Amino acid sequence: MVIELFGERGCQMIMTDGLNMYVLNAIVWITGLICGVIGGIIASVSEGMNAWAGFGLAFLIGIIFSFIMANTLQGAIKGVLICYVDHPGKLNEIHPEDTKMLGDAIALVFPSARQFQFTNDNVTV
Numbered sequence: 001m002v003i004e005l006f007g008e009r010g011c012q013m014i015m016t017d018g019l020n021m022y023v024l025n026a027i028v029w030i031t032g033l034i035c036g037v038i039g040g041i042i043a044s045v046s047e048g049m050n051a052w053a054g055f056g057l058a059f060l061i062g063i064i065f066s067f068i069m070a071n072t073l074q075g076a077i078k079g080v081l082i083c084y085v086d087h088p089g090k091l092n093e094i095h096p097e098d099t100k101m102l103g104d105a106i107a108l109v110f111p112s113a114r115q116f117q118f119t120n121d122n123v124t125v
Contacts, residue, residue, distance in 0.1 A: 020077050024070040029065060035062025 039058020044051035083091050084102055094097040 021074060024074060028066045028070050031066035032063035033061045035059060 036055040036059030039061075040051045040055035042058075043049040043054020080098075080102070084099070088099065
Protein backbone atom coordinates (compact mmCIF):
# COMPACT_ATOMS: atom_id res chain seq x y z
CA MET A 1 0.00 0.00 0.00
CA VAL A 2 2.75 2.45 0.90
CA ILE A 3 4.75 1.76 -2.25
CA GLU A 4 1.64 2.27 -4.41
CA LEU A 5 1.07 5.61 -2.68
CA PHE A 6 4.64 6.65 -3.53
CA GLY A 7 3.94 5.78 -7.17
CA GLU A 8 0.70 7.74 -7.22
CA ARG A 9 2.50 10.82 -5.89
CA GLY A 10 5.03 10.71 -8.71
CA CYS A 11 7.90 8.94 -6.99
CA GLN A 12 9.23 6.34 -9.41
CA MET A 13 12.01 5.05 -7.15
CA ILE A 14 11.82 1.60 -5.69
CA MET A 15 11.38 1.93 -1.96
CA THR A 16 10.62 -0.76 0.54
CA ASP A 17 9.43 -0.71 4.09
CA GLY A 18 9.94 -4.48 4.41
CA LEU A 19 13.28 -4.21 6.21
CA ASN A 20 11.61 -3.10 9.40
CA MET A 21 9.42 -6.22 9.32
CA TYR A 22 12.53 -8.42 9.24
CA VAL A 23 13.98 -6.57 12.22
CA LEU A 24 10.71 -6.67 14.16
CA ASN A 25 10.25 -10.40 13.45
CA ALA A 26 13.77 -11.08 14.68
CA ILE A 27 12.99 -9.14 17.85
CA VAL A 28 9.79 -11.16 18.32
CA TRP A 29 11.67 -14.48 18.07
CA ILE A 30 14.52 -13.31 20.31
CA THR A 31 12.03 -12.07 22.91
CA GLY A 32 10.21 -15.40 22.76
CA LEU A 33 13.46 -17.30 23.27
CA ILE A 34 14.50 -15.11 26.20
CA CYS A 35 11.10 -15.53 27.84
CA GLY A 36 11.27 -19.28 27.19
CA VAL A 37 14.69 -19.60 28.80
CA ILE A 38 13.55 -17.63 31.84
CA GLY A 39 10.39 -19.73 32.06
CA GLY A 40 12.42 -22.93 31.75
CA ILE A 41 14.77 -21.85 34.53
CA ILE A 42 11.88 -20.91 36.81
CA ALA A 43 10.11 -24.21 36.05
CA SER A 44 13.24 -26.25 36.72
CA VAL A 45 13.77 -24.55 40.08
CA SER A 46 10.17 -24.92 41.17
CA GLU A 47 8.68 -28.33 41.79
CA GLY A 48 5.71 -29.74 39.98
CA MET A 49 6.50 -28.48 36.45
CA ASN A 50 8.74 -29.83 33.75
CA ALA A 51 11.46 -27.42 32.52
CA TRP A 52 10.45 -27.94 28.88
CA ALA A 53 6.80 -27.24 29.68
CA GLY A 54 7.85 -24.02 31.41
CA PHE A 55 9.98 -23.11 28.41
CA GLY A 56 7.13 -23.76 25.98
CA LEU A 57 4.56 -21.83 27.96
CA ALA A 58 6.83 -18.83 28.53
CA PHE A 59 7.95 -18.94 24.87
CA LEU A 60 4.34 -18.73 23.66
CA ILE A 61 3.53 -15.90 26.06
CA GLY A 62 6.66 -13.99 24.97
CA ILE A 63 5.87 -14.48 21.27
CA ILE A 64 2.26 -13.34 21.67
CA PHE A 65 3.04 -10.17 23.61
CA SER A 66 6.03 -9.16 21.50
CA PHE A 67 4.05 -9.84 18.30
CA ILE A 68 1.35 -7.44 19.47
CA MET A 69 3.97 -4.77 20.19
CA ALA A 70 5.73 -5.38 16.85
CA ASN A 71 2.47 -4.95 14.93
CA THR A 72 1.87 -1.66 16.74
CA LEU A 73 5.35 -0.45 15.74
CA GLN A 74 4.83 -1.63 12.15
CA GLY A 75 1.63 0.42 11.96
CA ALA A 76 3.43 3.48 13.29
CA ILE A 77 6.21 3.10 10.72
CA LYS A 78 3.73 2.82 7.86
CA GLY A 79 1.80 5.80 9.23
CA VAL A 80 4.90 7.99 9.20
CA LEU A 81 5.76 6.90 5.65
CA ILE A 82 2.22 7.64 4.48
CA CYS A 83 2.33 11.10 6.09
CA TYR A 84 5.71 11.70 4.43
CA VAL A 85 4.38 10.74 1.01
CA ASP A 86 0.95 12.31 1.31
CA HIS A 87 2.08 15.77 2.36
CA PRO A 88 5.81 16.15 3.04
CA GLY A 89 5.52 19.90 3.42
CA LYS A 90 3.01 19.59 6.25
CA LEU A 91 5.09 16.91 7.94
CA ASN A 92 8.12 19.19 7.61
CA GLU A 93 6.13 22.07 9.09
CA ILE A 94 5.01 20.07 12.12
CA HIS A 95 8.10 17.86 12.66
CA PRO A 96 11.07 19.46 10.85
CA GLU A 97 13.78 17.46 12.65
CA ASP A 98 12.06 14.14 12.03
CA THR A 99 11.42 14.98 8.38
CA LYS A 100 15.07 15.88 7.90
CA MET A 101 16.19 12.61 9.53
CA LEU A 102 13.77 10.62 7.35
CA GLY A 103 14.96 12.44 4.22
CA ASP A 104 18.59 11.83 5.18
CA ALA A 105 17.91 8.12 5.73
CA ILE A 106 16.21 7.81 2.34
CA ALA A 107 19.05 9.76 0.70
CA LEU A 108 21.61 7.30 2.14
CA VAL A 109 19.96 4.50 0.19
CA PHE A 110 18.95 6.60 -2.83
CA PRO A 111 21.37 9.56 -3.23
CA SER A 112 19.42 10.96 -6.17
CA ALA A 113 16.34 11.31 -3.94
CA ARG A 114 17.84 14.27 -2.06
CA GLN A 115 16.52 16.81 -4.54
CA PHE A 116 13.41 14.86 -5.52
CA GLN A 117 10.25 16.92 -5.94
CA PHE A 118 6.83 15.45 -5.39
CA THR A 119 4.68 16.30 -8.39
CA ASN A 120 1.52 17.27 -6.52
CA ASP A 121 2.97 19.50 -3.82
CA ASN A 122 6.14 20.79 -5.51
CA VAL A 123 7.95 20.25 -2.25
CA THR A 124 11.64 19.46 -2.30
CA VAL A 125 12.53 17.01 0.43
